[in-house]
Amino acid sequence: MARIVMKFGGTSVADLDRICNVARHVKREVEAGHQVAVVVSAMAGKTNELVDWVRKMPLVAGASASFYDAREYDAIVASGEQVTSGLLAVALQSMGVDARSWQGWQIPVRTDNAHGAARIETIESATLLERLAMNQVAVVAGFQGIGPDNRIATLGRGGSDTSAVALAAAIGADRCDIYTDVDGVYTTDPRIEPAARRLARVSFEEMLEMASLGAKVLQVRSVEMAMVHNVRTFVRSSFDAPDAPGMDDFDNPPGTLICSEDEIVEQETVTGIAYAKDEAQISLRRLADRPGISAAIFGPMADTGINVDMIVQNISSDGQFTDMTFTVPTGDVDKALAALEANKDAIGYDTVQSETGLVKVSVIGIGMRSHAGVAATAFKALADKSINIRAITTSEIKISILIDGPYAELAVRTLHGVYGLDKR
Amino acid sequence: MARIVMKFGGTSVADLDRICNVARHVKREVEAGHQVAVVVSAMAGKTNELVDWVRKMPLVAGASASFYDAREYDAIVASGEQVTSGLLAVALQSMGVDARSWQGWQIPVRTDNAHGAARIETIESATLLERLAMNQVAVVAGFQGIGPDNRIATLGRGGSDTSAVALAAAIGADRCDIYTDVDGVYTTDPRIEPAARRLARVSFEEMLEMASLGAKVLQVRSVEMAMVHNVRTFVRSSFDAPDAPGMDDFDNPPGTLICSEDEIVEQETVTGIAYAKDEAQISLRRLADRPGISAAIFGPMADTGINVDMIVQNISSDGQFTDMTFTVPTGDVDKALAALEANKDAIGYDTVQSETGLVKVSVIGIGMRSHAGVAATAFKALADKSINIRAITTSEIKISILIDGPYAELAVRTLHGVYGLDKR
Structure with a gap:
């Protein structure tokens, strides 16, 4: 019972x-x-x-x-x-x-x-x-x-x-x-x-x-x-x-x-491949590399109700300036750009670039924690298909990769195959 | 307010x-x-x-x-x-x-x-x-x-x-x-x-x-x-x-x-004329004129869920036998007749007659209580139009008259006129 x-x-x-x-x-x-x-x-x-x-x-x-x-x-x-x-x-x-x-x-x-x-x-x-x-x-x-x-x-x-x-x-x-x-x-x-x-x-x-x-x-x-x-x-x-x-x-x-x-006795390294369409990428160039810069950027985004997803900040090469890249839904791009423009002085950046119609492909698996090389496998597989990687974020059980929209299906199928998800 | x-x-x-x-x-x-x-x-x-x-x-x-x-x-x-x-x-x-x-x-x-x-x-x-x-x-x-x-x-x-x-x-x-x-x-x-x-x-x-x-x-x-x-x-x-x-x-x-x-300052003798169509009349002939006869008839009606409306019992002419007439909705006539047949021995009657498609016309007025002759006016007015009265019941403020269906409209208009309801 x-x-x-x-x-x-x-x-x-x-x-x-x-x-x-x-x-x-x-x-x-x-x-x-x-x-x-x-x-x-x-x-x-x-x-x-x-x-x-x-x-x-x-x-x-x-x-x-x-x-x-x-x-x-x-x-x-x-x-x-x-x-x-x-x-x-x-x-x-x-x-x-x-x-x-x-x-x-x-x-x-x-x-x-x-x-x-x-x-x-x-x-x-x-x-x-x-x-x-x-x-x-x-x-x-x-x-x-x-x-x-x-x-x-x-x-x-x-x-x-x-x-x-x-x-x-x-x-x-x-x-x-x-x-x-x-x-x-x-x-x-x-x-x-x-x-x-x-x-x-x-x-x-x-x-x-x-x-x-x-x-x-x-x-x-x-x-x-x-x-x-x-x-x-x-x-x-x-x-x-x-x-x-x-x-x-x-x-x-x-x-x-x-x-x-x-309860999952045999944990696979990778469990599934997810994707999210209609992502947009926004990059800020030559930001002052100072404490509080992230808050200055993402505070206005939150106030405007924009859901920011991936955030990638490069290490600055000269110790003074850095670049910041993040993604928002394509439908929110105009609002996001307006908010950045309105706060340009407070943030302090040189130029802003944006690209719409991108796709985020994610490799998910709890077994990733104990297996090395999962990310490298993904990058190599995508490179073999000449798929350009725009940004990468990772968590303990997920690798997310931002690519150009037209490659979405090819990337999903490639990653699905390279981790052997269709073989078991 | x-x-x-x-x-x-x-x-x-x-x-x-x-x-x-x-x-x-x-x-x-x-x-x-x-x-x-x-x-x-x-x-x-x-x-x-x-x-x-x-x-x-x-x-x-x-x-x-x-x-x-x-x-x-x-x-x-x-x-x-x-x-x-x-x-x-x-x-x-x-x-x-x-x-x-x-x-x-x-x-x-x-x-x-x-x-x-x-x-x-x-x-x-x-x-x-x-x-x-x-x-x-x-x-x-x-x-x-x-x-x-x-x-x-x-x-x-x-x-x-x-x-x-x-x-x-x-x-x-x-x-x-x-x-x-x-x-x-x-x-x-x-x-x-x-x-x-x-x-x-x-x-x-x-x-x-x-x-x-x-x-x-x-x-x-x-x-x-x-x-x-x-x-x-x-x-x-x-x-x-x-x-x-x-x-x-x-x-x-x-x-x-x-x-x-x-709250009604000037009470009219008669307030309105109502009618109910599709009534059916059932008459039991030569019933034993004994106590309990009504219960013997209407108990089975109630058990069968039949809504009996007018009930008229004539005084017996010889002290032994009487007639009983009552009305039910036309749609219930067959059920009612079956119930009477099933209880024929318990009731004790000679014959049963039924007629469907009748109409009950009612004269209603609270002033009737204090005015004599209201019923007589109705009977005379209907007689003048050659409308046959099948049964009559009265209460303090109502006179109900059962007539043949085709005379319904004529009877309503006649009574409406005779009490001056369209003149005030």
Whole structure:
């Protein structure tokens, strides 16, 4: 017997037929003897419709701009999950499975007061645990809780993943199964490299690097929470047949388990190749090489809401002047250049150069820590294909390389091959 | 300064434009210096969509019949009012009117445990009154409350009228304005008698008789509640321009005030003519004239869920046998006849006759109590038109007459004229 949380997104509950398919997945786990809590999103498209209404309403009412009360936004938008949680409970009951729906305010899932993008503070699990022990399935409306003002608070878009992981932590679940429209985490994007393989296991740290680099399987915030609370998170496809093998079929699990590295017995040196398109590079030439120069540059960037990614500073050759290179999303380049121009005197630089449409390719692997030469392998492989490297940053488990956009696919395939990711 | 409740039905909040029109009605009352609580229904069609989903779900899930958990039904269906209450609050805020939405569980509106058709037990008004005193408009989701099980409970279809009247009673409102798709209560159906006039005032008792007879302006239950708590209820059209004269324009109010008879200074003998179509008459011949015979007949009717309306028992001519006539909706005739056949021995009758497609025409007026000859006037007027009377029942303020269906319009117009309802 295990206690598990199962999470289904909007595509999985888009209509009555799909909700019944979800119910069959749940029934399978119940019949396997598990205690089950389910977290559901709103029907696909429903949240967008509700959000559109809230945004349009001030304009229809004659206001000159779309300002609205985030607490009303929350009350309106949370109704989508209220509907699907109730419908799934009805479907389960109709299949002979004891179940009830729980709204965020009923459990309660307590959040802070940041309506529209609230953070979960505590989940009172005592009553839920009693019901689970009676083999009643808890169908929980995702994406929502209740704030200190006794009003519904939503967690921001994609928040149902976070709801599921937080619930799993609160009830001490053995596993949190995230059903989504992909069947797991791959060594790289299969659309670029058809030889990409699904990973059976990936560590929280690796997943964080992959998610923030655009793998988009799981919200970054939910992976962070899973790591902090050590919630084993299993990503699988909701389009699998409900009688497909379960997670317990360890030889060939139908998805990817995201877990602590202790659980990954044979660590590969490199686990995957990620990429992020539409990066832009900004270089400042002949900066005074003095303390505080970084703050002078990146303070204005943060104030303008620009998300700076790679930062590379060269050692100055003459002890007086240095160069600084960093990347921002291409869409933010104009704002960034304007901010630099406005602060030119405070920063003190000679010229600024920028280049858009670049790509960041990243080599990720927890085994990198104990293996030398991983970076050198990448550089040599790219050089063999005449791919020019514009900038490099590294962390303990990641090497990121900035290259020209047109070489993105070639670089991903080259790196995927050179680390043998398509052979195992 | 007055404290008022304003209630808007589904047609009035069917889209963003109409919700803004509602907001303008509310703003007018706020600017007149009143404290305002608003009760809203779900967008027209939304409740039906949600109800359909709940009903279909068990069948989609493979169950052989549509049995579902009324508590889940409530959670799902109540989401419709959650959306409109939030949207109206946003619209009001956008017009510079302080407002917030309240779900049933937030106030809370406490109900009994009869999910799907719950009754309001108490409304905790203290917080609401504080906010009203601060000139904040309370936008309340109608049709819902919270049961003793801490789960959403709905009041049954049309329950938003009841929500509004109950709220008005709880906060001691001076008036409850019901905005609907008609502009008041008429002396009779204007589609049958174009000379029908809108009544400026009608007593609770008269309204109850009219509502249960099919006038359909207000739910019977909300009128009962208004009568018990003496909530002055003003029925008007939501399609009036928001700058139309208010209720306080007493010479020509834009709707009908339903109030206690003390407030109706000049009571007319007859206030209105109502009718109910598709009645069926069932007559039992040669019943034993013994105690308990009525229970033997109507017990099985009640058990089968048949709503018996008029009941007429003739005095037996010979002291041994009697006849019993009663009416049921035409759609229930077959069920009723089957129930009588099944209980023939227990009841003990000779023959049963039935006739469908009949009409019940009713003359209603609180002044009838003190005026003799009202019934005689009706009988003579119908006889003059050669309309055959099949059965008659009377109460203190009502005379109901069963006639053949084809004479319905003629009878309504004749009675409307004979009591001078189109002349005043």
